[in-house]
Amino acid sequence: MKNHLKLSNRLSLCAEMITDGCKVADIGTDHAYIPIWLALNSKIKSALACDIRTGPLKNASKNIEKYRFSDVIKTRLSDGLLNITENEVDEIIIAGIGGNIISNILSGCPWASKKDKVFILQPMKYEERLREFLAENGYKIEKEKATICSRKVYTAMKVTYVGTPQKIENYEKYIGKLSEDYSYPAAQAYIRKQIKNLENHLKGAESENLDSAQEYYREVIEKLKNFLV
Numbered sequence: 001m002k003n004h005l006k007l008s009n010r011l012s013l014c015a016e017m018i019t020d021g022c023k024v025a026d027i028g029t030d031h032a033y034i035p036i037w038l039a040l041n042s043k044i045k046s047a048l049a050c051d052i053r054t055g056p057l058k059n060a061s062k063n064i065e066k067y068r069f070s071d072v073i074k075t076r077l078s079d080g081l082l083n084i085t086e087n088e089v090d091e092i093i094i095a096g097i098g099g100n101i102i103s104n105i106l107s108g109c110p111w112a113s114k115k116d117k118v119f120i121l122q123p124m125k126y127e128e129r130l131r132e133f134l135a136e137n138g139y140k141i142e143k144e145k146a147t148i149c150s151r152k153v154y155t156a157m158k159v160t161y162v163g164t165p166q167k168i169e170n171y172e173k174y175i176g177k178l179s180e181d182y183s184y185p186a187a188q189a190y191i192r193k194q195i196k197n198l199e200n201h202l203k204g205a206e207s208e209n210l211d212s213a214q215e216y217y218r219e220v221i222e223k224l225k226n227f228l229v
């Protein structure tokens with residue numbers, strides 16, 4: 001039996017946010033590395049490794065069998081959370097998927113607005129749309145961390161449903177809770193990446209003479225620059 005699995009920095013960031021001893025669902029699991037790592041490190045009671053496609057699920061099953069965790073980790077064909085019931089899981093990981101799809105997964109599941117559920121979200125793109133969706137729909141980002149993986153920078157956020165829309169400033173859509181702890185290298189890299197993206201948007205707005213968009217981007221860029229050390 002293999003007793004070791006090294007997760008990438010991106011997947012580690014997600015796995016480390018899980019509370020010891022809980023029941024986990026990994027949505028869009030593909031290789032099932034996160035649940036396998038959690039089981040190898042005795043961090044979980046059980047896991048559902050879920051995917052919308054059978055190909056990735058076969059991949060997941062093969063790896064789960066290889067590590068002999070078929071009793072702890074079950075695979076499940078599911079579009080988002082639709083084929084999972086509320087009592088089966090405490091904490092839900094959704095990693096390696098776009099922020100827009102993550103928002104759809106949350107809004108499509110009636111029990112995703114239960115206050116005892118914890119979501120670990122790691123969007124690959126459209127992070128600002130996801131943070132905006134979360135705030136408008138009563139979800140709170142409890143903590144957020146950045147990491148560098150294969151020369152790219154990612155964030156993962158620990159999110160709970162609090163039931164009331166959260167007021168966030170425009171700049172917070174771009175860096176989320178990194179604003180509370182921003183001086184380490186990966187957080188700085190993420191802030192610089194967001195400034196660069198906004199500068200590109202600003203150029204586009206300038207070339208099209210969109211005054212209010214220019215004003216918006218300039219204001220957010222200036223705010224974000226305050227977090228560079």
Ligand SMILES: C[S@@+](CC[C@H](N)C(=O)[O-])C[C@H]1O[C@@H](n2cnc3c(N)ncnc32)[C@H](O)[C@@H]1O
Pocket residue numbers: 011027028029030031050051052053056078079080081094095096097101105
């Ligand atoms: C890029 S892989 C990410 C794998 C892994 N979570 C990671 O972060 O490395 C995305 C996976 O999400 C699955 N997926 C996409 N949309 C999904 C949905 N609505 N519900 C469940 N799985 C989905 C895809 O089939 C694919 O296996």
